[in-house]
Amino acid sequence: MKRLPLSPASIVFDPDGTPSSSVYAAPYHPRSRAVQQAHAVFLQGNGLPQRWRGRKRFVILETGFGLGLNFLATWQAWADDPQATGQLWFISIERHPVLLADARRALAICDGTPLQDKAQALLAQWPAASPDGIQVRFAHDRVVLQVLQGDVGAALRDWPLQADAVYLDGFSPRLNPDMWSPPVFKALARRVAPGCTAATWSTARVVREGLVQAGFAVERRAGLADKRRGLQAQLVRSPPRVRDAARIMNGWNEQPAVIIGAGLAGAACAQALSAAGVACLVLDQAAEPAQGAFSRCVASRRRRACAPAACSGLDGPTALRTPG
Numbered sequence: 001m002k003r004l005p006l007s008p009a010s011i012v013f014d015p016d017g018t019p020s021s022s023v024y025a026a027p028y029h030p031r032s033r034a035v036q037q038a039h040a041v042f043l044q045g046n047g048l049p050q051r052w053r054g055r056k057r058f059v060i061l062e063t064g065f066g067l068g069l070n071f072l073a074t075w076q077a078w079a080d081d082p083q084a085t086g087q088l089w090f091i092s093i094e095r096h097p098v099l100l101a102d103a104r105r106a107l108a109i110c111d112g113t114p115l116q117d118k119a120q121a122l123l124a125q126w127p128a129a130s131p132d133g134i135q136v137r138f139a140h141d142r143v144v145l146q147v148l149q150g151d152v153g154a155a156l157r158d159w160p161l162q163a164d165a166v167y168l169d170g171f172s173p174r175l176n177p178d179m180w181s182p183p184v185f186k187a188l189a190r191r192v193a194p195g196c197t198a199a200t201w202s203t204a205r206v207v208r209e210g211l212v213q214a215g216f217a218v219e220r221r222a223g224l225a226d227k228r229r230g231l232q233a234q235l236v237r238s239p240p241r242v243r244d245a246a247r248i249m250n251g252w253n254e255q256p257a258v259i260i261g262a263g264l265a266g267a268a269c270a271q272a273l274s275a276a277g278v279a280c281l282v283l284d285q286a287a288e289p290a291q292g293a294f295s296r297c298v299a300s301r302r303r304r305a306c307a308p309a310a311c312s313g314l315d316g317p318t319a320l321r322t323p324g
């Protein structure tokens with residue numbers, strides 16, 4: 001699969017304020033009813049909020065973070081749902097990160113709406129262009145946003161996640177075929193959990209065929225907000241066995257990973273697992289991390305990695321907990 005380079009978004013605003021990509025010559029969303037579209041196409045198309053009820057964690061994967069409107073609408077729906085008692089993970093892939101100034105201008109449509117506070121919270125931690133992407137936690141850790149920056153195909157292939165629901169939201173297949181290519185659907189097929197659903201506003205043949213190849217049964221839906229039609233899909237075959245950390249994620253809802261040793265290797269494992277959503281308990285006989293001989297040369301650097309601000313509790317000798 002070819003790797004496409006990361007490059008910042010180039011946004012032009014129409015006279016009515018609609019943001020469009022000058023690279024793809026397409027609007028990010030309609031100026032009016034953008035949030036309704038998020039609900040009608042992506043939430044309803046994935047059977048949400050019902051499907052996340054009773055789940056300890058629910059993972060949504062989105063292709064195309066853009067302005068984060070789908071994320072905001074989803075977070076709001078989660079916050080409004082008294083039966084959403086677990087944790088929401090929203091993982092989105094973006095090849096053209098939007099500049100903060102453009103995001104501010106575009107998300108002004110949230111002012112005076114129920115999304116206003118959440119839009120401000122997102123803007124305060126707006127994902128800057130960085131090959132490492134970002135992970136931000138909101139609502140006391142109940143909502144985790146992870147933006148993987150880079151091309152969708154490479155990000156899907158490299159990141160160990162399993163999605164319960166997929167929002168397919170690149171620009172249209174005609175304008176942006178790379179986002180909807182067979183290799184992308186093949187990579188998607190490796191990142192879905194049993195029972196996964198997917199939704200999009202595009203009914204293009206390449207999308208329907210791609211989803212079927214990825215193991216989904218596909219159905220057209222009519223009358224979705226500003227889009228005339230849409231697709232909803234349900235995984236009908238078992239997800240393929242993958243030999244990577246995604247297998248670990250199968251059990252992530254239930255148990256933390258226990259890591260013996262808070263040295264270089266233990267710290268690196270805890271950092272990687274924690275970033276992938278697995279809670280960790282790191283045990284060490286020493287009173288602090290990075291005390292062993294091997295760690296000495298890198299102690300100060302690795303300590304920062306091993307004991308992120310999110311780590312809590314030091315039940316000595318050393319027991320560090322990282323959140324999942």
Ligand SMILES: C[S@@+](CC[C@H](N)C(=O)[O-])C[C@H]1O[C@@H](n2cnc3c(N)ncnc32)[C@H](O)[C@@H]1O
Nearest residue numbers: 064065066067068069070095096151152170171
């Ligand atoms: C319609 S916009 C997404 C809108 C967004 N979901 C929201 O809620 O605001 C499509 C996004 O896909 C991104 N994109 C286009 N091609 C991509 C690629 N090959 N890999 C990753 N992202 C891509 C664009 O930069 C753009 O931000």
